Amino acid sequence: MATQKLNKTHAHSACPMDSLLQTISGPWTSYILWLLSSQGTLRFGELKAKMPGISSKVLTERLRMLEGAGLVNRDYKPTIPPSVSYSLTPRGTELKDVLDGLNVLALRWHAEDTEVEA
Amino acid sequence: MATQKLNKTHAHSACPMDSLLQTISGPWTSYILWLLSSQGTLRFGELKAKMPGISSKVLTERLRMLEGAGLVNRDYKPTIPPSVSYSLTPRGTELKDVLDGLNVLALRWHAEDTEVEA
DNA sequence: TCCTTTAGTTACTAATCGGAACCTACTTTT
């Protein structure tokens, strides 16, 4: 359990939103959510292949964190070699909708800034 | 410039949302936005007083970052001792509205979880 | 003269993050 830098040092977050924000930010997290939402269920190796540069360790960490947050399902099949698939939970889907709203803002601002610079 | 762990190592974020997420997460950031949106313009010392446990360095960092992201206005008056006030920009206000949506989700989930546990 | 106030810096230390290498339990290749 490494990725829990959350609200450990300071308990200023009476609001659960802060911990939710912590959960979904970080290098690869929103990318994982986006992949799972746009491509459905994916296996560990498939995810890794779609994220060039990520290490197994980091991908595992992120997925475990998202699973712990109830945003991602982990489906483990103890075959040999084992098969593990990930998919979004209903909450994950809900969250993705809100993130899309954020994305709209980000894109608009980006467009505005680019326009101004041009 | 300390809080810029952003997408330095990996440039996987073609999407501006990721950097926006990085900007607004982190220990105190959303709390600052909330204070400024609910209480209007505040001076550095006032902010610090309302955030028990934060250090000057961290508060400065966060404010500078938010200013750099165009979410917060910094109004410096070179009196002795100097007076510095902070307030939300229009973008900061827009963002806060979206964050409220996220907050609604977070609160609902929190409520659901509490209910289940009870 | 010394202390207080405001808004930060600097210096230092503690924590965290991520990459490289390793692992399991079986299957396929040589």
Next chain:
DNA sequence: AAAAGTAGGTTCCGATTAGTAACTAAAGGA
């Protein structure tokens, strides 16, 4: 029969990063 490969991770360790504590400036007040 031995070696290599596969899937999905762990473990170890170094480098970065974040945060706390102490210091600063410049004027006014006791």
